[in-house]
Structures are given as C-alpha cells and as structure tokens.
Amino acid sequence: MKKIKNFEDVVCPFCGTLCDDLKIILEDNKIIEVDNACAIGTAKFFSSNVSEHRYTKPMMRNNGKLEEVTWDEALNKAAELLANAKRPLSYGWSSTECDAQRKAVELMEICGGVLDNTASVCHGPSLLAIQDVGCPTSTLGEYKNRADLVLFWGSNPVHAHPRHMSRYSDFIRGYFRVDGHLDRTIIVVDPRTTHTAQMADMHIRLNPGEDYELFNAIRALCRGVELDVKEVAGVPIKQIKELVEILKSCKFGVLFFGLGLTMTKGKHRNVDAGISLIRELNEHTKFNLTPMRGHYNVSGANIVFTWSTGYPYSIDFSKDYPRYNPGEFSAVDILKTNDFDVTLIVASDPASNFPKDAVINMLKKPLISVEPHKTPTSEMADIVLPPAIAGIECEGTAYRMDKVPIRMRKVKNAPEDCMADYEIIEKLIEKVKELKGE
Amino acid sequence: MKFFLTTGRSIDQGVALEGQKLGRENVKACAICEFDKDDFAKLDCMIGTPVKVTTNFGEIIVYSQISEQGPHPSIIFIPMGPWANAVVDSETYGTGMPSYKGTEAEVEVVKSGRILTALEIIKSYK
Numbered sequence: 001m002k003k004i005k006n007f008e009d010v011v012c013p014f015c016g017t018l019c020d021d022l023k024i025i026l027e028d029n030k031i032i033e034v035d036n037a038c039a040i041g042t043a044k045f046f047s048s049n050v051s052e053h054r055y056t057k058p059m060m061r062n063n064g065k066l067e068e069v070t071w072d073e074a075l076n077k078a079a080e081l082l083a084n085a086k087r088p089l090s091y092g093w094s095s096t097e098c099d100a101q102r103k104a105v106e107l108m109e110i111c112g113g114v115l116d117n118t119a120s121v122c123h124g125p126s127l128l129a130i131q132d133v134g135c136p137t138s139t140l141g142e143y144k145n146r147a148d149l150v151l152f153w154g155s156n157p158v159h160a161h162p163r164h165m166s167r168y169s170d171f172i173r174g175y176f177r178v179d180g181h182l183d184r185t186i187i188v189v190d191p192r193t194t195h196t197a198q199m200a201d202m203h204i205r206l207n208p209g210e211d212y213e214l215f216n217a218i219r220a221l222c223r224g225v226e227l228d229v230k231e232v233a234g235v236p237i238k239q240i241k242e243l244v245e246i247l248k249s250c251k252f253g254v255l256f257f258g259l260g261l262t263m264t265k266g267k268h269r270n271v272d273a274g275i276s277l278i279r280e281l282n283e284h285t286k287f288n289l290t291p292m293r294g295h296y297n298v299s300g301a302n303i304v305f306t307w308s309t310g311y312p313y314s315i316d317f318s319k320d321y322p323r324y325n326p327g328e329f330s331a332v333d334i335l336k337t338n339d340f341d342v343t344l345i346v347a348s349d350p351a352s353n354f355p356k357d358a359v360i361n362m363l364k365k366p367l368i369s370v371e372p373h374k375t376p377t378s379e380m381a382d383i384v385l386p387p388a389i390a391g392i393e394c395e396g397t398a399y400r401m402d403k404v405p406i407r408m409r410k411v412k413n414a415p416e417d418c419m420a421d422y423e424i425i426e427k428l429i430e431k432v433k434e435l436k437g438e
Numbered sequence: 439m440k441f442f443l444t445t446g447r448s449i450d451q452g453v454a455l456e457g458q459k460l461g462r463e464n465v466k467a468c469a470i471c472e473f474d475k476d477d478f479a480k481l482d483c484m485i486g487t488p489v490k491v492t493t494n495f496g497e498i499i500v501y502s503q504i505s506e507q508g509p510h511p512s513i514i515f516i517p518m519g520p521w522a523n524a525v526v527d528s529e530t531y532g533t534g535m536p537s538y539k540g541t542e543a544e545v546e547v548v549k550s551g552r553i554l555t556a557l558e559i560i561k562s563y564k
C-alpha cells in the first residue's frame with residue numbers, strides 16, 4: 001500500500017522571502033503536491049524527486065566523461081585537490097543552510113583559500129554601502145503591520161520574489177493596515193514598466209543607470225532646494241516633487257531595493273545614496289529599508305561568515321588570518337586574474353551566472369561541484385558530490401531577507417547515500433587535515 | 439539598431455533554475471531578448487525570429503520577443519543566464535560585482551543561426 005504523508009508549515013528554500021506556510025504531500029518519498037508556494041517554490045520541491053536531472057551518486061571525470069564512483073573515491077580525490085592547492089577558491093554557499101556555511105569557513109581557513117558567496121554578484125554592493133552609512137531597517141512583519149508606503153526601487157518582486165507582495169508588502173492585511181492593498185501606496189522606480197510597476201499606484205520610469213542622480217535630486221528637494229532643471233534621470237521635476245510629498249507625508253515607509261541598484265553603474269554608490277535618502281526621510285516620518293535578497297539563505301551566508309571571520313563575503317585566508325577585499329577576493333575578480341588553482345563550488349552554478357571571461361578561466365583548472373542537480377557547472381566539473389537538498393531532505397537554519405532566522409524542515413529522504421552539505425564538508429575537512437598532517 | 443542591454447530575473451527563468459538547467463525549459467525561459475513594442479516593429483521581423491546581440495564583450499544569438507513589461511524604449515532585456523552572460527561586461531570596478539545591467543548592444547535580425555543550449559555555450563568556453 002502506498003504511504004501518504006502530509007506536512008504543514010513547511011519553509012520554502014528558494015528565495016529570500018523564505019515563505020513558511022507551505023503544505024507538502026508525499027507519496028512513498030515522492031513529492032506529489034505542493035500547496036501555497038509560488039511557481040518557483042513549487043518547481044524547487046518537485047525537482048527534489050529523483051529524475052534524469054538529479055545526481056544520486058558521486059561522479060568523477062574519467063577520459064573526459066563523468067562516471068559514477070564511490071563516496072570514498074570522490075571525497076578522497078576532492079580532499080587531495082584541496083590539500084595540494086596553493087589557493088583554492090570556494091564560491092556559492094547561499095542556497096544551503098547555516099551549518100554548511102560554518103563548515104565552509106573552517107575548510108577554507110585550513111586550505112588558506114578564498115571564500116566568497118553569491119552576495120558578491122547580488123547584494124554585495126549593498127553590504128559595502130551599509131558598511132559605509134548604516135541601515136535603518138526592520139522586519140517584514142513590522143512592514144506588513146505598519147507600512148502605508150512601499151517603495152520598490154530596482155526590484156521586481158512579481159518575478160523575483162513572487163509571494164512577497166501577498167505575504168508582506170501589498171495585498172496582505174496588517175494590524176494597522178486592515179484593508180491590505182487599499183491601505184498602502186505602492187511606488188515602483190524602474191526603467192522598465194515591470195509587472196510590479198503595472199500594479200503600482202505610481203511608476204517612476206527613470207533612464208537606465210541614472211539611479212544615483214535621481215536619489216540625489218529627491219534628497220535635494222526633500223531639503224527644500226530648488227532644482228534649476230526640467231528633469232533628472234529622464235523624470236520630470238513635477239513628478240519628482242509629487243514623489244517627495246508622498247514620501248514625506250507617509251506614516252511609515254519602506255524601501256525594498258533590488259539588483260537594479262547594485263548591478264548598474266555606480267553600484268554601491270547607488271545604494272549609499274538610497275540609504276542616505278532614507279536616513280533623511282526619518283526627519284519627516286518613519287522610513288526603513290530592506291534589500292530584496294535573492295537566494296533563500298544568502299543573508300545567512302553573510303551573517304555566518306561575519307560572525308566567524310568578521311567579514312560577510314570575499315574573504316582571503318592566504319595569510320592565516322581573514323582579509324576582506326571585494327574587487328580583489330571576490331569570485332569574479334579571482335577568476336579573471338587567474339589567481340586560484342582549484343575551485344570548490346557549493347550550491348551554485350557560476351558557469352551560468354558569471355560573465356564569460358570568468359567562466360573561461362574557471363574551466364581551465366580543477367573544479368569540484370557540490371550540487372544535487374545537473375547544471376552547466378556540475379556537468380563541466382571534475383568531481384560532483386551530490387548532497388541532500390537543504391530544507392527539503394535535511395533540516396537547517398536559514399536567514400530571511402530581513403535577517404530573521406527560520407528553521408527549515410526535512411520532509412523527505414535524500415536519494416541513495418546523499419549526505420547534507422555540512423556532512424560532505426565535514427568529511428572534506430577531516431581528510432584535508434589528515435593529508436596536511438594536522 | 440543600438441540598445442541598452444539589461445539582464446535580470448524572470449519567473450520563468452526561476453522555474454527553469456530548478457532541475458531544468460540543461461533542458462529546453464531553460465532555453466525557452468532565458469535564450470530570449472525582450473524588446474519594447476515600438477522598437478520591435480522597427481526590426482521588421484516575426485516574433486521568435488533569432489536576433490544576434492553584439493556588445494564589446496561578445497555576441498549571442500537568442501529568440502526575439504515583445505516585452506510584456508514595457509514600454510521601455512531603447513532597452514532590451516535578456517533574463518540572467520549563460521546567454522546574457524555571453525555579452526555582459528565582467529568588469530567589477532573594484533566591487534566584485536560585474537556590470538550585468540547597462541551594456542551598450544547592437545542588435546541585428548539573423549535569418550539563420552542556431553540558438554545554443556546552456557551547456558553548449560559553456561562547453562564552447564573550454
């Protein structure tokens with residue numbers, strides 16, 4: 001007889017919204033139904049079922065082809081590569097849980113390597129800006145209950161965080177926002193009329209790459225400075241003035257900003273200007289901000305790396321103590337300068353996500369991939385170590401985009417002998433120590 | 439025609455991330471270039487006709503599409519993935535972050551030209 005199991009209040013390990021209200025139905029260790037999740041979250045749970053897209057056994061390259069091997073063979077070879085490397089680069093770490101991240105620090109410290117997480121190509125510039133000017137922030141629960149003005153700048157939650165608006169920022173009823181959507185004003189600043197912009201009360205369509213100018217124009221107008229131009233960043237002064245009035249007169253505002261700020265010209269300077277605006281708006285009303293973090297536990301990666309080393313990403317251990325320098329120790333820069341001899345990629349697919357010249361260099365040297373699914377990175381790797389999927393096949397802690405830690409559940413067993421990411425890294429640490437005679 | 443290239447997430451791209459990276463789902467979701475409606479009319483081709491996007495950093499052939507998220511005159515959008523990353527600027531200007539948004543691009547309609555899968559693109563780098 002088939003065994004059906006129901007799980008409630010399951011956490012979705014995909015995006016930084018980290019929804020914790022999913023219902024999962026399992027039939028003999030196979031997920032057959034996912035309720036409450038968005039299309040992406042649903043796809044993530046179904047992708048855990050064994051299929052031709054998933055590795056169930058470790059693989060090693062032999063004569064140019066990936067072939068199944070035993071765990072011992074794969075782990076020994078991976079440990080050997082890491083132990084003999086002068087400067088291994090380890091990257092990824094945002095789509096896994098905090099214990100694995102903690103182990104990542106230990107492994108790279110022993111190897112004298114470079115440790116980076118996906119923040120470097122995501123909200124890394126936001127972290128740089130926050131280090132410079134601070135960050136008036138709060139939790140998503142507070143925003144849900146209080147915010148009457150929600151400003152999405154360079155972020156498109158309809159596509160990137162599909163349930164954010166229904167759970168926290170727009171449609172949901174809050175303690176002081178009893179009419180939900182009707183009780184909030186939504187403003188979107190974006191060069192495209194995104195699906196989020198199409199639902200907003202106001203859309204500011206600025207020229208691409210001119211966010212910095214627009215932030216500073218708003219700051220000037222907030223202070224009562226008259227601007228002697230007709231438009232800034234392609235936005236008419238009249239519309240900017242209207243926006244300023246809305247910003248100053250709300251009861252509780254929140255800025256949710258995305259990669260529209262961090263990936264365009266100016267990068268951390270854009271975020272810096274945004275934070276400065278929010279700080280100044282607090283002279284008129286209550287205003288906070290929160291970066292729309294992409295990977296479900298990229299916040300956790302930054303937090304765990306910070307409490308272990310002092311730094312959130314782009315960390316170098318070659319001098320036996322941690323050094324921090326994005327632009328030098330960040331994965332893309334290390335790859336571009338060829339300043340590495342092995343890569344260990346965990347829970348990430350840089351072959352798909354990095355610009356071409358970084359990928360070309362990555363493929364020149366030995367590559368170890370800890371990854372449950374077949375991706376361009378894993379398929380080009382020399383060793384593939386397939387883990388249990390965190391938050392589905394093993395439990396663990398993840399930090400939501402507002403830095404609230406949430407315990408993720410295990411709902412099914414991993415295929416074959418697949419271990420959790422942290423167990424795989426723990427084994428690598430043991431073996432590397434042994435090889436180094438420590 | 440000259441454009442401003444921006445890359446980013448889309449929900450279809452997100453769905454294709456999960457276990458579909460080597461398949462057609464990923465090609466359908468990410469090997470596309472979205473144009474503003476009026477810009478697309480100037481290209482004078484059918485929806486889905488392959489276009490070659492060329493920047494200072496490379497070139498890639500993708501399917502053309504009219505954007506549902508317009509108007510956005512003179513901006514083209516390619517969802518993040520190996521296709522977009524074949525043509526973006528890897529320079530991080532000391533921040534660690536490549537310039538994924540805001541690359542100047544030239545677009546031409548190509549009558550023939552195969553759209554590569556994700557793995558074919560990455561294999562061509564080896």
Ligand code: SF4
Nearest residue numbers: 012015019038041163
């Ligand atoms: S919004 Fe994000 S966390 Fe919530 S179900 Fe969708 S992918 Fe999962």
